[in-house]
Every structure is written in structure tokens, then in C-alpha cells.
Amino acid sequence: MNGRVETWSRLKGDPAGVAGLLIVGVFLLLAAGVWAGVLGQGWADASGGRWESPGAEHWFGTNVLGQDIFERSVYSVRTAFEIGLVVAVLSTLLGAALGALSGWYARTWVDGTVMWLKGVLDAIPFYLFVAAVAYALQGRPWAMHLAMVATFWTTTGRLVRAEVLKLRGQDFVRAARTIGLSDARILLRHVLPNTSHILLVQGTLALVAAIKTEVILSFLGLGVQDGVSWGLMLAESTQEVPAGHFANFAAASGMLFALLMGFNLLADALQDAMDPRQASL
Amino acid sequence: MSATVLSVRKLSVFLRDGRAEQTVVDGVSFDLAAGEVLALVGESGCGKSKTAEAIMGLLPSGLARLEADEIRLGDVNLARLGAEAMRRVRGRDLSMVFQEPMTALDPVFRVGNQLTTPFRRHRGQSRRDASNSAEAMLRRLGMPDPDRVMRRYPHELSGGMRQRVLLAMAMACRPQVLIADEPTTALDVTTQAQVLEDLVRLGQEAGTAVLLITHDLGVVAHYADRALVMQRGRIVEEAGVGDLFRAPTHDYSRALIAAARGLSG
Amino acid sequence: MRSVASKLLNGVLLVLGVTFISFLLMVWFGPDQTYTLIGKNASPEQIEDVRRQLGYDQPFWQRYGEYLRELATLDLGASNASGEPVRALLARTVPVSLLLMIPGFLLGNLLGIALGLTAARHRGRWGDRVVTVLSVTAMSISFLVVIIAFQVLLSTPYGLNLFPVRGWQVDGFVSYLQYVTVPTLALVFVTVGYNTRFYRALFVEEYGKDHIRTARAFGAPERLILWKHVLKNSMVPIVTRIMFSIPLVVISGSLLLESYFGIPGIGQATFEAITSGDQPVLKAVVGLTAVAFVLIQTATELLYRLLDPRVAR
Numbered sequence: 001m002n003g004r005v006e007t008w009s010r011l012k013g014d015p016a017g018v019a020g021l022l023i024v025g026v027f028l029l030l031a032a033g034v035w036a037g038v039l040g041q042g043w044a045d046a047s048g049g050r051w052e053s054p055g056a057e058h059w060f061g062t063n064v065l066g067q068d069i070f071e072r073s074v075y076s077v078r079t080a081f082e083i084g085l086v087v088a089v090l091s092t093l094l095g096a097a098l099g100a101l102s103g104w105y106a107r108t109w110v111d112g113t114v115m116w117l118k119g120v121l122d123a124i125p126f127y128l129f130v131a132a133v134a135y136a137l138q139g140r141p142w143a144m145h146l147a148m149v150a151t152f153w154t155t156t157g158r159l160v161r162a163e164v165l166k167l168r169g170q171d172f173v174r175a176a177r178t179i180g181l182s183d184a185r186i187l188l189r190h191v192l193p194n195t196s197h198i199l200l201v202q203g204t205l206a207l208v209a210a211i212k213t214e215v216i217l218s219f220l221g222l223g224v225q226d227g228v229s230w231g232l233m234l235a236e237s238t239q240e241v242p243a244g245h246f247a248n249f250a251a252a253s254g255m256l257f258a259l260l261m262g263f264n265l266l267a268d269a270l271q272d273a274m275d276p277r278q279a280s281l
Numbered sequence: 282m283s284a285t286v287l288s289v290r291k292l293s294v295f296l297r298d299g300r301a302e303q304t305v306v307d308g309v310s311f312d313l314a315a316g317e318v319l320a321l322v323g324e325s326g327c328g329k330s331k332t333a334e335a336i337m338g339l340l341p342s343g344l345a346r347l348e349a350d351e352i353r354l355g356d357v358n359l360a361r362l363g364a365e366a367m368r369r370v371r372g373r374d375l376s377m378v379f380q381e382p383m384t385a386l387d388p389v390f391r392v393g394n395q396l397t398t399p400f401r402r403h404r405g406q407s408r409r410d411a412s413n414s415a416e417a418m419l420r421r422l423g424m425p426d427p428d429r430v431m432r433r434y435p436h437e438l439s440g441g442m443r444q445r446v447l448l449a450m451a452m453a454c455r456p457q458v459l460i461a462d463e464p465t466t467a468l469d470v471t472t473q474a475q476v477l478e479d480l481v482r483l484g485q486e487a488g489t490a491v492l493l494i495t496h497d498l499g500v501v502a503h504y505a506d507r508a509l510v511m512q513r514g515r516i517v518e519e520a521g522v523g524d525l526f527r528a529p530t531h532d533y534s535r536a537l538i539a540a541a542r543g544l545s546g
Numbered sequence: 547m548r549s550v551a552s553k554l555l556n557g558v559l560l561v562l563g564v565t566f567i568s569f570l571l572m573v574w575f576g577p578d579q580t581y582t583l584i585g586k587n588a589s590p591e592q593i594e595d596v597r598r599q600l601g602y603d604q605p606f607w608q609r610y611g612e613y614l615r616e617l618a619t620l621d622l623g624a625s626n627a628s629g630e631p632v633r634a635l636l637a638r639t640v641p642v643s644l645l646l647m648i649p650g651f652l653l654g655n656l657l658g659i660a661l662g663l664t665a666a667r668h669r670g671r672w673g674d675r676v677v678t679v680l681s682v683t684a685m686s687i688s689f690l691v692v693i694i695a696f697q698v699l700l701s702t703p704y705g706l707n708l709f710p711v712r713g714w715q716v717d718g719f720v721s722y723l724q725y726v727t728v729p730t731l732a733l734v735f736v737t738v739g740y741n742t743r744f745y746r747a748l749f750v751e752e753y754g755k756d757h758i759r760t761a762r763a764f765g766a767p768e769r770l771i772l773w774k775h776v777l778k779n780s781m782v783p784i785v786t787r788i789m790f791s792i793p794l795v796v797i798s799g800s801l802l803l804e805s806y807f808g809i810p811g812i813g814q815a816t817f818e819a820i821t822s823g824d825q826p827v828l829k830a831v832v833g834l835t836a837v838a839f840v841l842i843q844t845a846t847e848l849l850y851r852l853l854d855p856r857v858a859r
């Protein structure tokens with residue numbers, strides 16, 4: 001485990017990591033702009049003609065309904081962050097909690113139950129699960145988020161469990177138990193903070209997975225219902241592309257790629273900074 | 282004076298840590314005479330193992346850099362040798378035994394498979410001949426049932442037995458030099474003495490010079506002829522073992538000896 | 547013997563868990579199927595009839611028990627949408643999906659292993675960096691984008707126009723190649739990044755192990771180290787990885803690929819069942835996926851015994 005200062009300085013020295021951070025920062029600003037009502041507000045307006053080419057008035061052109069593709073692309077940044085952040089934070093917290101319990105009470109019924117749950121959730125085909133949750137929620141919009149959180153936590157949970165198992169046998173934990181600290185306190189104050197490097201990296205990866213999953217879900221009609229997202233734009237583009245109109249596709253896939261690349265570079269750099277043994281430096 | 286079998290001049294090893302380079306071995310020079318047991322002593326982190334890895338040509342290539350005027354084994358300068366030629370030297374003229382016998386053998390192959398390798402590779406023996414040679418070697422190490430040992434997998438043997446197997450492999454070709462890097466540190470006390478005895482005995486029988494790396498001064502006193510004291514990448518003292526203990530010239534050596542005496546009461 | 551029994555128990559619990567959750571979500575909380583079957587203008591008696599047929603008047607555990615019995619005896623009913631018996635549907639679609647997914651799945655892993663090995667052997671040098679950058683790039687592209695792009699580039703006049711745009715008119719090896727190539731390329735592209743990452747990490751760890759150092763210390767050539775020592779020791783993690791990614795890649799991936807390319811496999815059937823609420827089909831798919839998962843786990847355990855002498859016999 002590395003100290004925070006060393007990790008930060010190693011991160012700063014990694015050009016890929018810095019690039020990732022910058023890219024994510026730019027997109028975050030865009031999302032903030034949309035939230036603040038300053039950017040991307042015209043995403044639903046049919047302000048132009050059908051399939052206009054990119055030009056001065058519509059930077060990326062328009063889609064089949066005459067909506068400005070640039071506005072839609074920018075608004076989608078907000079959608080992506082919303083879904084990504086919600087799923088990443090919740091699934092990481094859930095994974096940390098269940099993984100820690102599982103590791104701490106390893107080989108007891110607590111561990112057994114969590115592992116069983118993990119196995120069950122890993123075994124259900126994901127899209128089926130999303131659909132099933134959507135049915136159960138009878139049309140409320142958070143089926144997608146719920147399904148993602150319920151399945152994404154397992155990876156984090158597995159890693160946290162392994163780490164907690166390792167930490168459990170270490171001296172500082174044994175010392176804490178000897179003094180008589182309660183299990184909950186030891187877990188919260190001493191053990192979990194030592195898994196923060198795992199949580200940070202897994203959280204970033206979960207963000208990436210959430211955004212990618214939303215794209216496919218929206219294409220299948222199981223995702224974003226109101227508003228616009230890159231997934232919906234790509235779904236639209238499947239009709240347009242065979243007819244030779246690539247603007248929608250290019251815009252959505254380009255921005256999606258840039259954001260995902262930024263996060264992936266960042267996740268990699270974080271991983272290397274926290275555990276240099278695996279670095280490809 | 283007997284012939285010098287290994288001659289090291291100005292050996293340095295640099296480790297890459299991000300962008301910067303750390304000097305872990307700094308201009309080390311020494312001679313190893315035929316048949317002698319030379320101890321390389323120092324606390325952990327002083328560069329002893331890296332020196333050994335450098336001589337063997339086993340430094341991790343992306344992360345470590347080697348500089349040396351000379352690493353002369355017999356009449357070959359290992360420092361100038363290409364990778365392919367160096368590969369042929371290893372296990373034949375120059376061997377090494379490492380500290381952790383529990384992880385040093387490949388867990389998915391039987392002991393016999395691994396033990397016969399030096400015989401087949403460097404002495405060109407057939408499978409059967411190599412098998413016999415290997416068994417003979419194990420018998421010389423005092424193992425009562427070499428055939429059964431050969432058929433086992435490493436995880437079925439104790440640490441001491443695994444180290445003996447590794448020792449047998451190292452001595453298979455009667456190398457000119459055997460480097461033993463803390464060969465018994467990971468073993469329990471009773472086994473330690475036995476393995477060290479075996480090591481020194483085999484070395485003498487084959488005329489092999491031994492570079493014995495250790496942090497344990499008791500081992501130095503018992504088994505070594507001469508000693509090199511290493512501190513922070515440099516050799517700070519070089520003396521016969523008797524002289525070293527009677528009248529150490531360097532402060533660091535004095536401190537080491539005093540500490541060891543303190544521990545043994 | 548005891549471990550076999552406990553593994554079996556785990557498997558059963560798993561199947562129960564999966565079926566329970568899906569039953570809970572889809573059937574219990576799910577939409578009322580009555581009206582989809584007989585329309586809105588039915589008489590009260592007809593409605594009652596259908597409800598009784600569907601079992602809506604029964605308590606939860608009875609319905610769940612009924613579901614399990616149906617699964618166990620493979621009495622899977624017929625599709626609500628088409629009336630086709632579910633067993634026939636499975637027999638028709640599963641082979642198609644296998645033919646579609648297996649080449650891409652295997653290629654994606656083989657390529658990932660090869661690239662991961664290259665990166666691990668040249669660790670820290672430019673070969674490693676190139677492979678890493680390529681994998682991260684591949685991981686940042688959405689499956690959907692890849693599918694659309696490949697279709698345009700390979701199957702339309704805007705690109706090479708070499709392959710059919712969609713469909714599955716397979717009646718021989720040549721036509722098989724025509725229809726399977728573009729989806730396979732897409733699948734490989736999308737999985738190779740993740741696979742390479744995983745395998746690179748695995749091989750870096752293996753190459754760093756003590757027994758590799760020992761092999762080098764005795765003069766083993768690099769090729770021998772790779773094939774004899776590193777690969778054999780990696781077989782257990784590789785097998786684990788491949789086996790456990792089957793559900794994820796093959797089942798979820800087939801849904802998207804088949805829907806997009808109009809290939810009549812189990813993925814497409816599942817998707818249609820999802821959108822039309824065709825419960826008999828969905829129940830069958832979920833149940834069988836769970837069973838397949840358990841079978842895969844068992845097979846993996848058996849493979850471990852073959853590959854690693856340390857696993858108790």
C-alpha cells in the first residue's frame with residue numbers, strides 16, 4: 001500500500017494519466033454546463049431541416065427530425081455522467097460493504113450467503129435481468145440503474161473480500177481486536193480505508209461499464225427513456241447510416257470514445273500509481 | 282595462493298524507479314579463489330543479492346542496468362558475453378541456489394523432470410542417464426529413497442528436501458563457482474546446519490568455489506574461509522574470517538559483529 | 547467425495563437462486579398477462595378462465611414450485627407470441643447461436659493470450675506499451691459502435707461491400723463464412739482489449755515467479771520458459787477465465803449481435819421475448835442459463851484436477 005503523496009506524485013508523472021484526467025475534466029465541465037442550464041438546452045428543438053450537413057448554424061448537422069446534433073451530443077454528456085456516477089458510487093459502496101462482510105466473516109454463513117448472491121447475480125444474463133427489473137418496476141425509470149448496481153458490485157465485492165481476508169491476518173488488525181475494538185469499528189476505521197485503492201480503480205471502471213451498458217440498453221429500448229443519450233443517438237443512426245448520413249453516428253461515437261478513453265487512461269494510471277509492480281513503464 | 286576462479290572489477294547495478302535511477306551496487310570488486318568459501322555479509326537491502334544476480338546475468342532487463350569492467354569466470358568475461366552464450370554458462374560453469382526453496386521449483390512438474398534438466402542440457406545425457414546421475418546426486422546428499430523423491434511433485438516435499446534438490450541441480454555439472462544466496466534462511470534451525478554442511482561438502486568434493494551470501498555471522502564463522510562485508514552497495518571490508526572476528530577494521534563490521542554477539546549472549 | 551457433494555449443493559442453490567429471483571421479478575411483479583392473451587373485450591367468464599389457466603389465483607410458492615417442476619421436466623410450454631413449443635424453439639436457435647459465437651469467443655481469447663504474452667515478455671519496452679495502448683483503445687469503443695462501423699465498412703457500398711448486411715442463410719461452409727465473419731470480427735475486436743489486459747497481468751505475474759528465475763539460472767532458453775513453465779502454470783487461471791466469461795460473452799453478446807444482424811439465434815429469441823413479454827420463453831432461457839452456469843462451474847473444477855497437481859485428487 002502506498003502513501004497518498006507518493007501515489008499522487010506518481011500519477012502526475014504519468015503522461016497517460018494526466019491526459020485522462022484532463023479529458024475527464026473537460027467532459028465534467030460540459031456536464032456541469034448542461035446541469036447549470038447553460039449548454040445543450042436545445043437538444044429537443046427541431047430547429048433545422050432534415051439531415052443538414054455540419055455548418056455554421058448546426059456544428060454537427062441535424063438528424064432526421066431536424067434536431068441539432070451538437071446540442072444532443074452535449075446534453076448526452078450529462079446523461080452519461082448521471083448514469084455513470086450513480087451506478088459507480090452505489091455499486092462500489094455495495095461491493096465494499098458486502099465484500100468486507102464476506103471477507104471478515106469468511107467461511108461463515110455470512111460469507112456463504114454473499115458468495116451465493118454473487119454467483120446468482122453473475123449467472124443471470126444481464127439483459128434479461130435488466131428487462132426483469134424493468135417489468136418489476138412497471139415502467140419507473142430507474143430499472144437500468146438498479147439492474148446495473150445489482151450486478152456491477154460483484155467484481156468490487158470479490159476484490160474487497162480478498163483484500164479484507166489478507167488484512168484480517170495482519171498484525172494491526174490483531175492488535176485492534178486484542179484491545180477490544182468492535183468488529184464494526186475495526187472494519188470501518190481500519191480495514192476498509194486500506195481498500196481505498198481498490199475502490200477507486202473499480203469505481204472508475206464501473207463508471208466506464210455503466211456508460212457502455214447504457215449505450216447498448218438504449219439501443220435495445222431498455223435504457224434511457226426521456227432525454228437523449230449517446231446510446232439513443234446511435235440507435236437513431238442505425239437507420240441513417242445505410243442511407244449515407246454519418247453525422248449522428250460520428251458525433252455520438254466520437255464523444256463516447258473520448259470520454260471512455262479518458263476514464264480508462266485514468267483508471268490505468270491510478271492502478272499503476274497505487275501498485276507499480278504491474279506497470280508497463 | 283590458489284588460482285582465482287572468479288574475478289569481479291567495478292561492478293555496479295542501477296535500478297530504475299520511475300524516471301530516476303538508484304545505485305544499489307556501487308563499484309564492487311573482489312576475487313574468488315578456487316575451492317574457497319567466500320562469505321558476502323551485510324544486512325538486507327545492502328545489495329548482496331543484486332550482486333549475485335548481476336554475476337549470473339539474471340537482472341530484470343527492463344528495470345535494472347549493469348555496469349562492470351570485468352566479471353571474469355576462468356578466462357571468459359561474463360560482462361561482455363551475449364545472452365545466448367551466457368545461457369550456456371548458467372547451470373554448467375556457474376550455478377546459483379536461492380533463498381526460498383518453497384517457491385523455487387516449478388509446481389506443475391515432477392522433481393525428476395526438473396532435477397534431470399541440467400544433466401540433459403549441459404552434459405548432453407539421455408533421459409535415462411540423466412535420471413541415474415540425478416539419483417546418484419540425491420544419494421550423495423543423504424536421501425534414502427531418491428527414486429521416490431524424483432517421482433514426487435515439489436509441494437509434496439519439505440523445504441529442506443527441496444533445497445537439497447536445488448543444490449543437487451546446482452552441482453550437477455560440477456561448476457567452477459556456486460553462488461548460494463541465503464540458502465538456509467528460510468529453513469528451520471535443525472535443517473539449516475544439515476543443508477549448509479551438504480553445500481560445503483559437495484563444493485569441496487567437486488572443487489567448486491562458493492560465494493555464500495548471508496546476513497548470519499554465525500554461518501560466516503562456521504563455514505567461510507574469507508568474508509566480504511557489504512554496506513549500502515559497497516564493500517567496506519575484506520578479510521579472512523579469523524581476522525575479521527578478531528580485529529575488524531571497519532566500523533560497520535564492528536557493529537555487525539557486536540550485534541551478533543549481543544544476540545547470542 | 548465430500549467436496550463433490552458440497553459443490554453439487556452449491557450448484558443446486560445457485561439454480562434455485564437464479565430461478566427464484568427471475569420468477570420474482572418477471573412473474574410475480576411482472577405485468578398481468580391476461581389481456582395480452584385474449585384482448586380487452588372479453589367476458590368476465592373468459593377472463594376468469596384465462597386467469598385460472600395462467601395460475602394467477604394460486605399462492606406464490608405454488609406457482610414457483612410449478613415453475614421449478616416445469617424446468618426440471620423440461621415441460622416448457624409454448625411461446626405466447628408464436629405458439630411454437632419452447633423446446634422446438636430452443637432446438638432451433640441454440641445451435642445457431644453456438645455457431646455464431648464460438649469462433650469469435652475462441653479467437654478473442656487466443657488473440658488476447660498471444661498479445662498478453664507479448665506484452666509480458668517485453669515488459670517495460672515498446673512492445674508492451676503498444677499492446678497496452680491498443681487494448682485501452684479497444685476497451686473504450688462501444689460494442690454498438692463497432693458493430694455499426696464494421697457493418698458499414700465491410701458490408702455496404704460505403705466500404706468494401708464484401709459480406710451480407712444481415713441474416714443467416716447458411717447452407718454450407720462458404721455461406722457460413724459469409725454470414726459469420728462480420729459478427730465474429732466485431733466480437734473479437736470488442737473482447738480482445740479486456741482479454742489482453744487480463745492475460746498480460748497474469749503472465750507478468752507468472753514471469754515474476756521464483757521458479758522462472760530458477761529455470762533461467764539453469765540456462766533455460768526463453769522459448770522453453772514460455773511454453774513449458776509459464777504456459778503450463780497459467781492453465782488454471784486461463785481455463786477459469788475462459789469458462790467464466792462464457793455466460794457473459796456468449797449469452798449477453800449473442801443478444802446484441804443477433805438482434806442487430808438479424809440472426810435467428812437464442813439471443814434474438816430472448817430479445818423478442820423481452821419486448822413482447824413472452825414469459826414461457828423467458829422462463830426457459832433463465833432456467834437453462836442457470837443450469838448451464840452450474841455445469842460450467844463443475845466442468846471447470848474437473849479441469850483443474852487435470853491441470854494442477856496441487857489440487858487434491
